[in-house]
């Protein structure tokens with residue numbers, strides 16, 4: 001996709017249909033339950049009504065897209081694992097052996113793995129080759145990506161969702177893999193939300209407290225050197241972000257353009273979601289937040305999006321794993337709308353008026 005096409009796509013995204021959501025809300029109160037008693041599932045049903053533009057929506061055909069890329073900042077010793085693990089995990093996805101493959105099989109979703117910029121060359125026929133460059137630059141020394149590279153990676157995300165949709169996907173689950181990408185995500189989030197870096201840095205794949213202090217110092221130094229303008233989301237993404245983070249941003253755009261629900265995963269996926277919403281606020285209504293990650297910065301990112309995730313299982317894996325696990329709740333929310341009896345149907349007395 002030509003790089004500027006990504007930005008013109010943004011202008012074609014329209015907000016969710018709030019009136020359809022209101023019809024869902026009204027219908028929910030006719031069902032045989034005390035009003036509001038299904039809690040967050042009711043809010044989810046209303047959101048799905050607004051996304052699909054129908055009072056009694058259904059969800060179907062989930063499809064997972066995992067974007068993989070490397071980060072130059074890995075050489076600063078900010079992860080518990082070596083950079084080579086990104087490529088090794090991509091092979092594991094292609095072989096069906098990762099957690100996301102298992103959870104995707106449980107919900108009948110196919111998994112597309114997209115190489116947006118893994119450092120090591122891959123020769124895996126089942127992996128989609130959308131390489132923009134062999135990993136980002138180390139952002140303590142140079143911008144992670146140029147503007148054209150950022151837009152190209154976003155375009156790869158758009159293309160991946162278009163491909164999945166063409167193959168029948170109607171619910172998009174977005175995941176990522178990239179050693180050191182919690183460092184990039186924390187840096188972006190600290191800038192977007194103007195919060196201290198230490199507030200949004202965590203253990204990632206499992207670094208120690210001392211290593212976390214080093215991670216904070218690396219990010220502070222990078223923000224100082226790069227001076228990104230918080231009001232220019234594309235610049236924040238290009239200077240401090242990652243190729244897979246840009247691709248996820250594009251994936252959310254494409255889901256919103258086609259009025260498909262996109263289930264957001266953990267910390268990195270949520271920072272990409274925040275980037276997408278800063279660039280195009282209408283995207284927000286199409287995002288369902290799958291789970292709350294253990295990574296401490298996730299709370300800050302969720303608050304910035306006024307988002308309440310569906311699950312809290314103490315997970316911090318990535319790959320789209322928490323988003324895939326949440327899919328059955330979308331099914332439950334719509335099944336509840338489509339299958340429950342109304343008070344009138346069942347001949348049950350409605351609430352007494354006060």
Ligand SMILES: O=C(O)c1ccc[n+]([C@@H]2O[C@H](COP(=O)([O-])O)[C@@H](O)[C@H]2O)c1
Nearest residue numbers: 079178180182204205266267293317318
């Ligand atoms: O999704 C999350 O909340 C999450 C939290 C911590 C780590 N991860 C995964 O771990 C990798 C990044 O961790 P790190 O320590 O290398 O920055 C990357 O592949 C992510 O998918 C993911």
Ligand SMILES: Cc1cc2nc[nH]c2cc1C
Nearest residue numbers: 081085177205317318319
């Ligand atoms: C093994 C491993 C699997 C992952 N999946 C997502 N991020 C990951 C990081 C590591 C280290």
